[in-house]
Amino acid sequence: MRLSQGKVEAKPFERHLINRRRKRSAGKKSTEFVLMLTSMVDMFSILVIFLLQTFSNSPEIITLKDVNLPDSLTPSAVKSAPVLAISKSGDIFLDQKLIGSAKEITSAPRKLLDQLQSIRKNWKSYHKEDFSGEINFQADKDTSSALVSQVMGLLTSTEFQSIQLAVLGK
Amino acid sequence: MIAGGNNGNTKKNLNAELNLTPFIDLLSTCICFLLISAVWIEIGNLEIKQTMGKSADPLTQKNDSFNLDLTYEGPTKLKLKLKQNGKLLKDLIVSATDSKQTIQVLENAIKGEIVPLIPAKAYQFANAAVTPTESVNYGQLVSTLDILRKNKIVNIGVTATVGKK
Numbered sequence: 001m002r003l004s005q006g007k008v009e010a011k012p013f014e015r016h017l018i019n020r021r022r023k024r025s026a027g028k029k030s031t032e033f034v035l036m037l038t039s040m041v042d043m044f045s046i047l048v049i050f051l052l053q054t055f056s057n058s059p060e061i062i063t064l065k066d067v068n069l070p071d072s073l074t075p076s077a078v079k080s081a082p083v084l085a086i087s088k089s090g091d092i093f094l095d096q097k098l099i100g101s102a103k104e105i106t107s108a109p110r111k112l113l114d115q116l117q118s119i120r121k122n123w124k125s126y127h128k129e130d131f132s133g134e135i136n137f138q139a140d141k142d143t144s145s146a147l148v149s150q151v152m153g154l155l156t157s158t159e160f161q162s163i164q165l166a167v168l169g170k
Numbered sequence: 171m172i173a174g175g176n177n178g179n180t181k182k183n184l185n186a187e188l189n190l191t192p193f194i195d196l197l198s199t200c201i202c203f204l205l206i207s208a209v210w211i212e213i214g215n216l217e218i219k220q221t222m223g224k225s226a227d228p229l230t231q232k233n234d235s236f237n238l239d240l241t242y243e244g245p246t247k248l249k250l251k252l253k254q255n256g257k258l259l260k261d262l263i264v265s266a267t268d269s270k271q272t273i274q275v276l277e278n279a280i281k282g283e284i285v286p287l288i289p290a291k292a293y294q295f296a297n298a299a300v301t302p303t304e305s306v307n308y309g310q311l312v313s314t315l316d317i318l319r320k321n322k323i324v325n326i327g328v329t330a331t332v333g334k335k
Contacts, residue, residue: 016185037190044197051204061213070309074319075214136215141309145242145302148311149330156220163220167312169212 061166063138064093070141072167078136079164082119085138086151094119102147109154116158135160216315220327236288236296238323240276242303245269245310248276252284259287269310277317285321293322301329 017034061078063069066087085093090102094115099105105112123131135155139148152163236259239251246269250262264279266272288296298318302311311328318326 013185016183037194041190041193041197044194044201048197048200048204051201051208055204055208063211063213069213070312072214072216072312072316074316075212075216078213078215137218139308141307141312143308144304145306145308145311145328146304146330148308149302149328152218152220152328153330161220163218164215165218165312165315167214167216169214 061136062096063166064096066091067138067140068142069138069166069168072169075167075169078166079134081132081134081136081164083136083138083166084151084155086140086143086147088140088142090143090147092151102151105154106147106150112154113158116155116160120159131159132162133160134162134164136164136166138166216312216319217324217326218315218328219325234289234292234295236292238284238296238298238318239301240298240314240318241301242306244303245305245307246272248272250276250279250284252287254287260284269306273310273313273317276314277320280317280321288323295325296323297325297327298323299327299329 021034061083064085064087066089067085068088082095083093086102087093092099092102092105092112094112099112099115120131137152137155155161155163235255237253237256239249239253241249241251243249246267247263247265250260250264251258252260260283262279262283264272264276266275300311300314300318315326318324
């Protein structure tokens with residue numbers, strides 16, 4: 001805010017600042033200047049609101065350290081759903097919990113199927129909306145596609161039919 | 171703020187100066203916290219619909235259905251089959267020297283030879299099924315799905331294969 005020089009047209013607060021400056025600088029040349037903090041506070045507030053709004057819109061999806069997601073040119077927005085991940089070392093995680101190695105799971109999928117079914121059964125108690133069959137799927141870009149398609153087959157058999165592949169947007 | 175309650179000449183100044191320093195401190199801390207805690211990697215989604223063939227959509231039954239099968243025979247070779255209502259329309263083999271080039275050749279093949287055969291109004295009913303092999307990695311599979319989505323084919327499924335190397 002720039003102070004109006006004429007005392008007549010100044011607002012009361014500006015008038016007060018002008019008076020204070022004149023009193024202080026009477027007889028001597030002032031070396032200090034008044035920093036107008038109002039605009040700074042305005043800018044900070046706008047920044048805080050902008051950051052809060054930006055980060056509260058998208059659901060938080062945690063990726064495992066051991067997973068390098070592939071790049072994609074046509075990604076859509078992330079949806080909130082359970083997360084199944086296959087790490088680079090071949091371990092399968094469901095919602096950050098280790099279920100077992102890919103070899104174990106593909107040969108004896110009962111453990112994973114039970115966990116998926118319990119998520120589906122308990123869906124109503126944790127969510128307002130009906131079970132949509134959506135699941136977020138994360139896998140390392142070097143994972144074999146055959147393993148990925150096998151795990152997708154397991155997901156489909158437990159009625160998770162809308163699989164959201166996590167990718168990095170370019 | 172204007173001083174009020176003045177009698178005669180004496181004016182009591184009621185202008186209070188608000189101490190802005192703690193306020194600025196708080197806001198700066200908030201900004202720093204939000205910037206540090208933010209996830210800057212943009213994660214997106216590619217949707218895969220695995221219901222194809224199980225229960226046909228009533229809309230699909232009324233209209234012509236176009237099915238595109240992409241079968242990988244190795245990381246650098248794949249077969250494309252476009253069917254309209256079960257009848258073969260186009261049969262193609264795409265191959266190149268490396269996987270990156272294969273993706274490029276596949277994109278050209280889909281853009282040039284598959285997409286023109288699908289009428290614009292049939293895009294929403296067009297399905298694609300990708301069958302990968304053991305030697306194809308997930309990154310390449312995602313690139314394939316990307317090409318289909320770029321060409322407006324969004325009903326994509328991934329079929330499991332057993333035994334193919």
